[in-house]
Every structure is written in C-alpha cells, then in structure tokens.
Amino acid sequence: MDYLFTEEQKMIKDLARKISEEKVKPVRAELDETGTFPWELMKEFGKADLCGLYIPEKFGGFGGGCLEFCLATEEVSRICGGVGVTFAASALGAFPILMFGTEEQKMKYLPDIASGKKLAAFGLTEANAGSDAGGIQTTAKKDGDYFILNGTKQWITNGGEAETYTVIAMTDKSKGTRGATAFILEKGMKGFDFGKKENKMGIRCSATRELVFQDCKVHKSQILGKEGMGFIVAMKTLDRTRPGIGAQAVGIAQGALDEALAYSKTRIQFGKPISSFQGVQHMFADMATQVEAARALVYATARTVDTGTADISRDSAMCKLFASDVAMKVTTDAVQILAGYGYMKEYPVEKMMRDAKITQIYEGTNQIQRNVIALGLIKELAAKK
Amino acid sequence: MNIIVCIKQVPDTTNVKIDPKTNTLIREGVKSIVNPFDENAIEEAIRLKEAHGGKVTVITMGPAQATEALKSAIAMGADEGILISDRAFAGADTWATSYTLSQAIKKIGTFDLVLFGKQAIDGDTAQVGPGVAEFLDIPQVTFAIKIDIDGNKIKVKRQLEESAEIVETTLPAAVTVIKQINEPRLPSLKGQMRAKKAEIQMWTAEAILADAENIGLKGSPTQVVRIFTPPPRGNSEMLEGDIDEISVKLFNKLKEQKII
Ligand SMILES: Cc1cc2nc3c(=O)[nH]c(=O)nc-3n(C[C@H](O)[C@H](O)[C@H](O)COP(=O)(O)OP(=O)(O)OC[C@H]3O[C@@H](n4cnc5c(N)ncnc54)[C@H](O)[C@@H]3O)c2cc1C
Numbered sequence: 027m028d029y030l031f032t033e034e035q036k037m038i039k040d041l042a043r044k045i046s047e048e049k050v051k052p053v054r055a056e057l058d059e060t061g062t063f064p065w066e067l068m069k070e071f072g073k074a075d076l077c078g079l080y081i082p083e084k085f086g087g088f089g090g091g092c093l094e095f096c097l098a099t100e101e102v103s104r105i106c107g108g109v110g111v112t113f114a115a116s117a118l119g120a121f122p123i124l125m126f127g128t129e130e131q132k133m134k135y136l137p138d139i140a141s142g143k144k145l146a147a148f149g150l151t152e153a154n155a156g157s158d159a160g161g162i163q164t165t166a167k168k169d170g171d172y173f174i175l176n177g178t179k180q181w182i183t184n185g186g187e188a189e190t191y192t193v194i195a196m197t198d199k200s201k202g203t204r205g206a207t208a209f210i211l212e213k214g215m216k217g218f219d220f221g222k223k224e225n226k227m228g229i230r231c232s233a234t235r236e237l238v239f240q241d242c243k244v245h246k247s248q249i250l251g252k253e254g255m256g257f258i259v260a261m262k263t264l265d266r267t268r269p270g271i272g273a274q275a276v277g278i279a280q281g282a283l284d285e286a287l288a289y290s291k292t293r294i295q296f297g298k299p300i301s302s303f304q305g306v307q308h309m310f311a312d313m314a315t316q317v318e319a320a321r322a323l324v325y326a327t328a329r330t331v332d333t334g335t336a337d338i339s340r341d342s343a344m345c346k347l348f349a350s351d352v353a354m355k356v357t358t359d360a361v362q363i364l365a366g367y368g369y370m371k372e373y374p375v376e377k378m379m380r381d382a383k384i385t386q387i388y389e390g391t392n393q394i395q396r397n398v399i400a401l402g403l404i405k406e407l408a409a410k411k
Numbered sequence: 412m413n414i415i416v417c418i419k420q421v422p423d424t425t426n427v428k429i430d431p432k433t434n435t436l437i438r439e440g441v442k443s444i445v446n447p448f449d450e451n452a453i454e455e456a457i458r459l460k461e462a463h464g465g466k467v468t469v470i471t472m473g474p475a476q477a478t479e480a481l482k483s484a485i486a487m488g489a490d491e492g493i494l495i496s497d498r499a500f501a502g503a504d505t506w507a508t509s510y511t512l513s514q515a516i517k518k519i520g521t522f523d524l525v526l527f528g529k530q531a532i533d534g535d536t537a538q539v540g541p542g543v544a545e546f547l548d549i550p551q552v553t554f555a556i557k558i559d560i561d562g563n564k565i566k567v568k569r570q571l572e573e574s575a576e577i578v579e580t581t582l583p584a585a586v587t588v589i590k591q592i593n594e595p596r597l598p599s600l601k602g603q604m605r606a607k608k609a610e611i612q613m614w615t616a617e618a619i620l621a622d623a624e625n626i627g628l629k630g631s632p633t634q635v636v637r638i639f640t641p642p643p644r645g646n647s648e649m650l651e652g653d654i655d656e657i658s659v660k661l662f663n664k665l666k667e668q669k670i671i
Contacts, residue, residue: 037603045597075600088600 027318029325031097038079038094042101045070046109054106057231058377063187064109064231071102071113072142080117081124086137091332092266096273096324103277104284107381108231110277112145114270115183115232118389119146122192122208122263126251131210135190147188149179149237150260157394159194159260160203164239166195171246173197173209175239178221183388185235186220189213192263193237194256206256210248217242228380261339266331268342268389272324275346275353275385279317282360282378286310289364289373306363313356320349340402347395350385357382412465412560413522414456416489417512417543418449420473420480421533429638445480448528450487450595451588455558456526457488458593463560466490468519472500472511478611486598486606493519497616502628504635505534509542511626514619516547524565527587529554537587544585551585552578556592 031039049070057064071077079094081087088094095117103110120139123131123146138144155161164177175195182191191211198205211218221236251259287310290301300306327345331338357379361368368375386392422441430437445453456467469484471477472495481492495515503511516525525547527540537553544551556575557568563582568575570589598606616626624630650657650664665671 033607034604038600041598041600041603048597070597073599074597075602079600 027322029322034090035094035097038076038090039097039101041074042076042098043104045074045076046102046105050102050105050109054109054231055371055374055377057106057108059230059371061225061230063233064112065187067109068112068116068142068145071098076113077116077142078136078140081120081136081140085132086140088140091328092269093325093328093332096269096328099270100273100277100280100321100324103274104281105277106231107274107278107378107384108229110274111183111229111384112232114267114274115147116145116188117270118148118263118267119184119188119190119192121267122148122250122259123190123210125262125266126208126255126259127210130247131250135210139190144189145184145187146190146192147182147184148263149182149185149191149193151179151181152177153180157391160257162194162196162206164193164195165199166197166207166209166244168197169243173207173244173246173249175209175211175217175242175244177239179237179239181224181234181388182237183232183234185233185237186213186223187233191237192250192259193239194260195239197253197256201254203257204254206260207253208250208256208259209244210250211242211244215242215244227383228377229384230380264389265338265342268346269324269328269331271385271389272320272327272342272345272349275349275382276317276321276324278378278382278385279313279320279349279353279356282357282375282382283310283313283317285373285375285378286313286360286363286368289367293364293367300363309359309363313359316352317356320345320352324349340399343390343395343398343402346385346389347392347399350382350392353382353385354379412459412463412524414459414465414467414524414526415516415519415522416449416452416456416467416469416484416526417539418453418469418471418480418484418528419446419531419533420444420471420477421446421531429640431639443476443479445483446528446531446533448530448532448588448590450528451590451592452526452528453484453487453489454593454595455555455588456524457596459524459558459560460488465523468493468522470495470512470515470519472496472503472508472515481611482606482609483598485609486602487596488599488602492609492611494611494613495619496613497626499616499621499623499627502631503626504631504633505536505538505542506632507626507628507630509539509546510630511616511619511621512539513543513546514621515614516543518614518619523563523582524560525549525583525585527585529587529589540585540587547583547585549583549585550580551587552580553587555586555588558586558588558592 076098078087079090083089099114102113123135139146152162166173166175193209193211197207217240219238221238224234291299293300323345327341360375361379367373420443423444428437460467467489468491469489470493530537541551552567554569555567556570559566566579568577650660
C-alpha cells in the first residue's frame, strides 16, 4: 500500500529497518532470555539520528513528528518489541517536556535525548493507581522555592536506565485531579532512588522499575507547565504517544506474519508445504488484512496528531486499541501456524506473542481505551443537540 | 588533519563471474557497493577527524554511477566527494589507476594522510595504495590495524601473517587498512540527508593535468591476456595431527611416491 511518504520518511523507515535487521535481530533472543537492557542498541539508534525524530532541529532533533516516530518504532518492533518499547518510552518521557516545557527546560533536556546520549521515562502509575491514575498518592509538598517529593511509582519503563524523568505527584490532594503537578526529575537527585526491577512475561529486555522518592527536594523551576496541571500534562502526553504503542503493535504483528509466512513455505506435511493448505492460507489472508488495517489507522492517527489538533483522545485511543488487539491475534495465529515449533524458543514467534500482550495493557488498558472512545462518541452526540 | 580516502565501487559479491570472451567482469544484475575494506578506511578517516579535527575528502576513479559510492561515504560522515571520471581512464591497470589518483590528490593540494582499503575485492591486487604513495613520493604503511597520530608523526600497527609490527613515520603518509582496524558505522539520517544534497565534483583527465600517455588502457603496462577460473586441483589429502605426526606422515608419503 502506498502511504504517500516523503523522501525523508522513507529514509527513516529504511534506516530503522537496516539497523534492526543488522544489529537487533542477532541479539534479540539473548536479550529476551537474560532480560538485559539494550544500551548498545540505544546508542546505535542515537548515532543514526533516530532518537530525536520528533524533536525540533533547534533542540538537536530531526524536526519530524509523531508519524516519523511511529515509522521508526514500527520497524524496530518488527524485530523486537522489547527494544521497540525502550526506544518508544524515551519519547513518552520527552513528550511532556516538548509540549509543556519552557524554552530553558527544552534547551536543557531535549538535546541529550535527541542525540541518544540520555534516555527519558514517564512516571505516573503507582501500586494503587493503575487505570485510575487519579488515585496517585505520591506527594510533592511545597517548601519555599522547593517541593519535597515522597512516594513510589511502579512499573516505570526505562526506570533506572533513563536520566530524565517526568513524574506526576500530588501538590494539593484536596483539589483532586486538579491538585496534581508534573515535575522533571534527574537520576542522581538526593532522595530519588530505584526499587525493584520487574521480571516480565514479554518485552523482557526493557527495564520496568520502581521510582522511590524519600524527601526528594526539587526546585520549582523543575515544574512542567503550571502547578495543578499535572493530569493535563499526563493525559495530553498519552494522547500523543499512544500511536507509538499502536506502531509497536503493528511492528510486532508484521514480524510474526513475516516469520509465519516464511516458515509455511518450508514446512512440508502431507507431501506439500503447509502454505498450500487453504485452511492456512485463509489465516494468512486475515492476518495480513488486519495488520494493514491497523497500520493505516496508526499512520492516519499519527498524521492527525501532527496537524496539531487539540482533541486527539478518541482517535489515539482507537489506534492503540485496534493495533494492539491485532498484534495479540496475529502473533497467536503465527504460533498456531508454526504449531509445535512455534511454541519452542528456537523460533521467534512465541516471544512475539509474549511481547504483543503488553500493548493491550500499558498506556491505558484496552478497556480504558474503549471507555475513552465511547465517552468521545457520547460527548459528540451531546454537542450536536 | 586533511585526510583523503581513495575508494572503489565494486560488485556486491565475491563470486563475480567472468565473461570468457571478453575477460571482463559480468556486472549485469549485480548490485554495486563500496569496496568493504574501503569502508574501514572511511570509518578510520572519520574517527581521526573526530579526534583531531580537519576534513575528510573521498575520491574515486570510475564511471558516473560511482557517485553513489561517494555519497554513501558522505552519509557515513565524510565531508566531500570527488569523482574522477573520463572515458580516457577506461581500461586502467593498477599503475595507471595509481597515477590517475595521485594526479587528483596533487590537485587537491594540501593533505596529511591518504587512506586506502588494503585491496579491492574484485581485483585483489593490493597495489593501488602503495602505487599512489610512490607517485606522491610519501611514506607508505600497509595492512594497518591501528593508527595513532601525534603532531606530524604517525604510528601504525601493521598486521603481518603471524605477528604485528609498529611503524612510525612522518606525515604526509599513505596507509592501507585491513578489516580488523574498526567496525564501519551505519550511515546516520542526517548524513543521508547531507549525502542526498551533496554536490559531487567531477574531474576529467584534463582537470587533473594527467599525461595522456599514462592513463587508461594506453598507460597500462600490464595487459590482461586471459582471466579464468582455475580447474580444481586433483586429489588432495589433508594430513592431521601435531607437527611431529604430520612430519612423519609426510615423510612416509614422499618416500612411498619415491620422491625422496
Ligand atoms: C511492562 C509495563 C510497563 C509500564 N510502563 C509504564 C510507564 O512507563 N509509566 C507509567 O506511568 N506506567 C507504566 N505502566 C503501567 C500501566 O500503564 C498500567 O499497568 C495500566 O495503566 C493498567 O493499570 P493496572 O495494571 O494497575 O490495571 P488495573 O487498573 O488494576 O486494571 C485491572 C483490570 O480492570 C480493568 N479496569 C480497570 N478500570 C476499569 C474501568 N473503569 N472500566 C473497565 N475496566 C476497568 C482493566 O482494564 C484491567 O483489565 C507499565 C505497565 C507495565 C506492565
């Protein structure tokens, strides 16, 4: 399908594919097995100028947008979902700075993220606040020109490895969601430590870790946006990064489809390659159609984000929901096509199936995405009346 | 540090086929790439530039499509590319090629270091690097696995068959590099954008003040009479064991055959 990419966008896709094929593919099984964080690969992406695709040139980036970021994320995830999310989560941490940071904050943090020298992360979730992000209990108490942070964030992607963290904490609990504030924190600040590193089902090379704050003193200049805007920062960020998860899901699904297709031509049963059986062919037809539909929705959403439109919640929820459900279905079918071999670690599809699952969970579970979509529909109807 | 890297565009395969009638390479349907050893030379040049500052100029003698090779060097991080191209260069052997490249380098003028891959994977002669050094009358060091530069001194570790030696000389110098010297980087996005926009200069025989007697087929003292794939040798046998055992086996074999 022709998605009418510019010359530059094609270049990004080709380069991300080349690096993924040459550098990621040979190590993905080992990274998965050992749960090793892919620092060397992140450096490769940095050197190739892929870390700052969505960051303006003024801040050392490439000057593209959400679509450029999605193209690279998809290609990396096609080879490894774990490396893909490590790459993408840095954008999740950087987007709030890009959208809400002052000129000074952008100058201070974005160039190192764009060059790949430093990674970023985003900390919202807590043990008792998952889907219900409004329930966060980490506090930031005002003390003159400073705020004192206390609390623990959980399951933070790139936790411990990143240098730059966007963290949401309650500055005024009495105000509910209007009492949350976003801060930029740096690794190494006094009172900011890392807790348990999780042992996961999939995306195993990515780091998922606790951020622990114990009387961590932060100057008010580290606030993103204004005091009390924390949830707006978080929600607007997630609205714009969800297509990235959609792209990750499309990549994982495409990778599984590619593997299954190649295998089906070599596996002989009943004297014929299994690709000659209609029961298998129809599975491929469905898989390919679903992947292409998901891809089209992700690209269309990314392009909509890049127009700068304010209200993108519903669209971005739809693309993440659809693409991640497709990824789960297609990877499961890929394992089905490889059957016993697919269930074994010698082949990459079981890993792809494990990696796909997370895309239905993080950056808002798919039930939450459905809530957002439905709410959007109802609001729209009400507005017409 | 002004560094000049001489590169060659070659067919993307070590299994090149030869047309038995014309004795030339069959190039149809074979993708062209930068000679792999030359990629190491480009990488080394960029690293030296990163460490010492300066400029990296890449040159190649070849047809118009060799521009692609220069562009991929620019995508890796070279500053400039010059294509040396003229019908009169056709059929050049290593001597005429070395002469032609050295004339181009003289036209560039100031330089501190000229880098080459140890050899091109199509011809495998390893003669052009040393040839250019002779024409330029500068010191040459071949088969480098490490290059250190300190002021106007260059220290090169050369890989020999069973050992290595360290050679020190003065700049300007010519050095040929082997694969083990580094791992060539992949092109970056910004590099590719720069390469796309880069204007490649083209220099003809006239531009480099080349003597017509010294270039192309006419200027080539060697003539290719015939290129062929040698027939596989007959029966051969590998002797196994440690040196003593092999010596004894060999001795017995030679005796059996009444050679000794
Ligand atoms: C590997 C990994 C990486 C992560 N990375 C980050 C990160 O970098 N930063 C960050 O802040 N967070 C991160 N998270 C957290 C992630 O976003 C949350 O896990 C997610 O939002 C869901 O929260 P929960 O797991 O607590 O599920 P819960 O909220 O406990 O949900 C449990 C179940 O109830 C359903 N449910 C809950 N509420 C509703 C409702 N109102 N209507 C219908 N169904 C509902 C859910 O869909 C789900 O099926 C990560 C999580 C994982 C596993």
